[in-house]
Amino acid sequence: MSARPPLPNPIRAAFTGGEHEGTTVVNIGPSHPATHGTVQIVAELSGERILRADVHCGYLHRGFEKECESHTWHNLIPYVDRLNYCSALINDFAYCEAVERLMGIEITPRCRYLRTLLAEYSRLADHLTCTAAMLMELGAMTAFLYLVMLRDYIYEHLAAVTGARVTYSFGRVGGLANDLPDGWLRRLEEILREYDVFVGRVHGLVDRNRIFIDRLRDVGVLGAEEAINWGITGPVLRSTGVPRDLRKDTPYLAYGELDFEVPVGIKGDNYDRYYVRMREMDESVHMIRQLVDLLPPGPVSVDDRRCTLPDKRLVYTEIESLINHFKLIIDGPQVPAGEVYTAHEGANGELGFYIVSTGGGVPYKVHVRAPSFVHVGAIHRMLEGYQLADLVPTFGSVNMIGGECDR
Amino acid sequence: MSVGVHDRVAARWGAQALEVADSHGTLAILVEPARLAEVARSLKDEFGFNLLLDVTAVDWPERTPRFDVVYHFYSTRDFVRVRLKARVPVDAPVVDSLVPLYNSARFAERECHEMYGIEFRGNADLRPILLYEGFVGHPLRKDYPKHREQPLVPYRK
Amino acid sequence: MSAGPQSSRSPGALEYLTTKKDEFVGWARKFSLFPYPFVTACCAMEFMAVSSSPYDTDRFGAALPRFSPRQSDLLMVVGTVTHKQAPVLRRVYEQMCEPKWVIAFGACATSGGFYQNYAALAGIDKIIPVDLYIPGCPPRPEMVIDGIMKLQDRIARDRHPILTENF
Amino acid sequence: MNAYAGLLLYLAAILGFVALTLALNRWLGPQPAPAGAKLEPFECGATAIEPVGDRALPVKYYGIAVVFILFDLETVFLYLWALGAQPLTAAALAGFAVFVALLALIMVYVWRSGLLEEITR
Secondary structure (H helix, E strand, O other), X not given: OOOOOOOOOOOOOOOOOOOOOOOEEXXXXXXXXXXXXXXXXXXXXXXXXXXXEEEEOOOOOOOHHHHHOOOOOOOOHHXXXXXXXXXXXXXXXXXXXXHHHHHOOOOOHHHHHHHHHHHHHHXXXXXXXXXXXXXXXXXXXXXXXXXXXXXXXXXXXXXXXXXXXXXXXXXXXXXXXXXXXXXXXXXXXXXXXXXXXXXXXXXXXXXXXXXHHHHHOOOOOOOHHHHHHOOOOOHHHXXXXXXXXXXXXXXXXXXXXXXXXXXXXOOOOHHHHHHHHHHHHHHHHHHHHHHHHHOOOOOOOOOOOOOOOOOHHHHHHOHHHHXXXXXXXXXXXXXXXXXXXXXXXXXXXXXXXXXXXXXXXXXXXXXXXXXXXXXXXXXXXXXXXXXXXXXXXXXXXHOOOHHHHHO | OHHHHHHHHHHHHOOOOOEEEEXXXXXXXXXXXXXXXXXXXXXXXXXXXXXXXXXEEEEOOOOOOOEEEEEEEEEOOOOEEEEEEEEEOOOOOEEEOOXXXXXXXXXXXXXXXXXXXXXXXXXXXXXXXXXXXXXXXXXXXXXXOOOOOOOOOOOOO | OOOOOOOOOOOOHHHHHHHHHHHHHHHHHHOOOOEEEEEOOOHHHHHHHHOOOOOOHHHHOOOOOOOOHHHOOEEEEXXXXXXXXXXXXXXXXXXXXXXXXXXXXOHHHHHOOOOOOOOEXXXXXXXXXXXXXEOOOOOOHHHHHHHHHHHHHHHHHOOOOOOOOOO | OOHHHHHHHHHHHHHHXXXXXXXXXXXXXXXXXXXHHHHOOOEOOEOOOOXXXXXXXXXXXXXXXXXXXXXXXHXXXXXXXXXXXXXXXXXXXXXXXXXXXXXXXXXXXXHHHOHXXXXXX
């Protein structure tokens, strides 16, 4: 390796030590297993206690908004998937609903219920991933393997309907890519039974485990008012005792017709965040079971030529359908000018899409209100004052997803 | 109920605001940049919008006040959203910072500053958050070419 | 990576000895890969899946992740590397001990994937030499295991000078 | 050959093997001359804030170290005592009791003074 010039430092830390006596400043840097590889925490430690933490994200900023400005409304759905890649379907449906509201399209009843079912199923996978990673970082390999095993069943099962394990690109403006294959719902029931067994074992392993209670209880405490002031939403806010959940407060899709509770924590510490996610998984499974009974027959995509591709047989026989198909693919659906802000309850909090359209096939601006970005802004409040080793469960329980945080 | 809040806000600020409209269920208010902080404070104190969701900007190159600075608020009491917009010219894109009111404005304003070049008077820490030190230009402006890369590490031969 | 130029040596005993030594060392190194998971983006989900029970990389001795470049010899770059992350990747690569191999896991690490813009680095081979590219966005776990097996074949056939420059 | 010679021989074998492998490695193995990035500290890939980490450790860890050595040596002595007190006489037991009582006293002091909790503050 030839002697190269020193590598530049991409960030400017807020403090580099020396203000207080006897403190060291250390990087819990971007490439660290606890910070999921994309967040850098410059921490000033006195011994092992974190005095000040300066959090830097942006290591996974891939230019989502700039990409959206040069793709049609349908072409950018794969980009939307890779925002929160643990629960990609929730991103798809939030984005599609925003565009549908701009176009004034009413989706079919089957699509409404199926989107709700798949969103809850994707939320289940997200909470499984988050809890598995957090427990593994605390040393519970068995719980990690149980949860990732279950998540793998879900991935294979979702691949049966969408074709991909992680990045589904399944939402379409005005409907879905395709309908469920037959036998899918039977397999869904099997997986939900597996869920009860596997998560039951994890509850047994972890909930009253002395080590976990000492590591998680009263660590990373956050007050309710302070959480709202820092813009925190989702399970982290609910763990502080505030029952705010968009699925209950502003019901969208089919959540108005489902009966489910909003699990709420007591103290807003790591244990409550863990337990709120585990209880939310139970609620999601309860909702999925209701939705399987409520699922009406009928088409999945709305029969509206402005956004849904015509049937393949028509494309090969009629010239209008062929032109329609061609124009939809090449120029994208023509969305009338205007702006809209649509927010869904993502797995980490309020996932909002602020879309500005100047009436064409290509959006003028697609801005994502990312819960992870807001949580990273507030996480230093949960780190300061605790031990360096407590950074790992706190960061794991907040579930910062790089793609959604840095967009 | 929720519609009430929208009407009360519209009534309260209808006169001073340049434009008040309902955009798909969210009340959209357009105000002058100077009056922004005052409206934001009143939204928070009087109408209970205690959650600042998002700060972003929209770039309209061919329009004279080129940038729209867009704020989204949410009330955790009435479950209602409001969008506050202000138009700032490109030569003096300065707006009052909302950091004294909402802590969630810290990161959001840093991102808006580095992506569009909007100055936030009162926010002391406007370091780049998504981009890196030494990045020249504001990528989300329409005149910044999509493919202009500024690599930090020299490429191999 | 460590395949130095074939120096001209008298064939016969020494030649036989070195090939046997290379085969033996290659066999030993092939099954003791300590990966440094340089994990950033969506491929992390598949990396978790491939290192957990259903698709176990531990069967190939390549599952014990070492989170320090000093103790690892396989750099698995999993996910998108942006320009802000490039100095970090370059430094981790340089701090790894010889012999070292690099796997570009997923389309983003291979070529920047469909993020062709100002932010993403178009492929990590622009800043570090890469031994194996695994396509897919994200690649299925079977593709990852196939990639690891291909890398192991290559290590087995490789020259391993352990004592001096060319022995 | 009496017991001590056997012990010394065993010790020599151990140290000899270690010395042999180290010497072989140094003589036959590759002589890497680390330069550049390899000398920099690894701080998760980021630019190290303090390239040379020569700061003194906070003094509160000194108490922990002393208490650890204390109880570590206690077990060593207990082993020796266990080997020595083959016919377990009352005198041996009394010695053991005094020894452990003193250490129990120290344990209570460490517990009451919150020495272990000190490092978390």
